[in-house]
Amino acid sequence: MRTVVIGGGICGLAVAHRLARAGTEVTLLEASGQLGGLGTFFPWRDRWIERFYHCVMPTDENLLPLLDELGLRDDVRWERTSMGMIVDGRHYPFNSALDLLRFTALGVVDRVRFGAVSVLLRRLGKGKDLDNLRTEDWLRGLYGDRVWQNLFAPLFGSKFGAAFGDVPALYLWQRLGRERNVAVRGYPRGGYKTIIDALRASIESHGGVVRTSAPVRVLGRNHVELAGGETIVADRIVSTLPLPALRQAADAEMTPLLPQVNLRYQGVVNALFVLRQPLSGHYWTPVLRSGTEFDGVVEMTPLTGPVDGRHLAYVMRYTDRESPLFAEDESVIAARWTEQLRSLHPGADVEEVHVFRAPFVEPVYPVGYLAQQPEVEVAGTPLLLATTAHVYPSVTSWNSSVGLANRVSEIIVRTAASMSPDGEPVP
Ligand SMILES: Cc1cc2nc3c(=O)[nH]c(=O)nc-3n(C[C@H](O)[C@H](O)[C@H](O)COP(=O)(O)OP(=O)(O)OC[C@H]3O[C@@H](n4cnc5c(N)ncnc54)[C@H](O)[C@@H]3O)c2cc1C
Known part of the structure; x- marks a missing residue:
């Protein structure tokens, strides 16, 4: 029985890892040249840095056992971190x-x-x-x-x-x-890339296939078509794509079978500042009514220590992917947000700014969502959905994506066990 997994973020990787370890044939298809999805990274000096701030929590009951399996749990560095608050330009500790x-x-x-x-x-x-x-x-x-x-x-x-x-x-x-407010937070030594690399190695060592630069353009009932025309037939397809992106790929047969729930998604614009000096020493500082477009500052130094003698701080604005800000030129955002950061921290010694954006972070859940939440299994099809729309009421995080991946892969492994090698149900 062959499974195709669409999307090489943490959810798709965790599904493929589970299936490969269970001896199920699996191929993971990632559109971009890099695995990791929202947890991806870019090269900086001699290391890799996350595009979007990420940390592990001690309550991550699905992620931590996965790190254990990968031999990485002891590589998480835990620190007690604090919170600040900036309101009307005034700085407060908030702990x-x-x-x-x-x-x-x-x-x-x-x-x-x-x-x-x-x-x-x-x-x-x-x-x-x-x-x-x-x-x-x-x-x-x-x-x-x-x-x-x-x-x-x-x-x-x-x-x-x-x-x-x-x-x-x-x-x-x-x-x-x-x-x-005052929380112990963790960060993997070597960054999130270490986890992504370990997952890929595990999938491949168990016979699974991982392909990057392999965007799925068409989702059919029991096949996917890649850009370039290659078709891959599958007994099971797992999609980790946000529902609007999946709808765009679905062919005429699949479109009416997909969940009809209409969710608005928030995207994010986030800038990473490389600084010669730390800012406040708080990991997380919401910024309220202080003349900035960004709504908060996340400083990594309290968690990771200085990186190559520099201090990393992310600022972020969650926004619709159709908003003017989302469409704006990166260098323009970088220049404006540098001024805004300096209005909060006049001595901010900025060396570099990197702007990143993501169109789909999570849905804006409506009241009563539990009754409308789409099922993981799409009835009457071999398709399973493992998306941020499915993790609610859990908070969107690597932890909840791994929990969802566990659920989805258990369903596939269970059905595989009840099939004969030629795909027929075992009586
Ligand atoms: C600013 C920010 C901060 C965050 N902080 C934290 C944190 O501190 N801790 C934490 O645990 N979580 C955090 N998160 C949340 C976390 O990153 C996400 O919940 C998680 O990464 C979602 O994983 P996913 O695999 O479901 O989706 P994604 O990571 O979005 O992966 C989907 C993948 O599908 C690929 N794809 C899209 N279209 C196609 C196609 N047609 N064919 C093939 N592949 C395709 C994409 O390229 C992508 O790699 C944060 C997120 C953001 C944006």
Whole structure:
């Protein structure tokens, strides 16, 4: 039984790795010249650096066992990291009760309420139908109008745009479970490329095939067609592509069979600054109402230490792939965002700026999404879907992609076991 996996990001790689190890014939097809998807990297001096900031969390219950299997778990360097906050141009640490008491971006009463509710928030959400509750309704009710307006709307709205209030409260609740202000975070020695390389080596050593620069142009019922016309027939096809991209590739027979759910996706524009000096020392600093287009700063130094004597800081703006910013020239964004970074950190000693963008990061989930979430198996076809639309309510991350890959590959291995070698069901 032959499986074709479309997409060589972490999800596709993890599916192919599982299938190859289980002795199932598998071919992975990646459109670009590089494996890793959103976790890809670019060469810098004598090393590789991620295009988009990435870190591992100690709660990554699917990713960490995979790293174990690859012999890489001990290569993760763990550090305790902190959070800052920039509001109206003012810098605040945002990690302890004392920090909150000094957080003058909110009035005294709101600070106390913020602290008390935040401590209880995870518990307050338990047993509630948060998937059917708008985030805005939930948070306004608990924290009050001012905290919603001054803090949450700009803070989390940066991820989903104006629609943030409409995203199910369940998404936020899950996110709070994964991330905390003061958090131990991990980063693999040698970067994420080490994980990608190890997955490729594992797939190939178990007889699987990995092809880069192999974009799937047409998805048929039991075949895919590559740019250039090559056709590959398969008993199972796993697509890790965002649903809009998959729809574009589907042929006339497959189009009506694909999930009809219509999701808007957020993309991202992100700039990596190579600096001669660190900025704040916080890993994560949201930036609110401070005259910048980017919504946050992620400094890697607290996690990785200086890299070749330099400090890496990412700034990011989640945005629609149709937005004017997404279409703008990289050098123009780099110049403007350098000025904006300097307005926050006047001494910022910028050596280089690299701008990267990705059109599909994750869907903007609608309220009640659990009832509309497409199935992994597309009924009546050999197609399985393993996309960011399927990881909800988990947060989009390498961890949730690996969890989904585990689910999908188990289905394939189970069906393969019930088939004879010529593809017929075993009675
Ligand atoms: C700015 C940013 C920061 C993030 N930070 C973190 C973090 O700290 N920790 C964390 O765990 N996660 C983080 N993530 C999320 C994480 O990167 C994603 O959830 C994960 O990489 C998704 O993997 P995937 O394989 O599902 O999709 P993708 O990585 O998008 O992979 C899809 C692959 O399919 C390929 N493809 C597309 N079209 C075709 C085609 N027609 N034929 C063949 N191949 C095709 C693409 O080239 C791509 O390689 C972050 C993401 C972003 C953007």
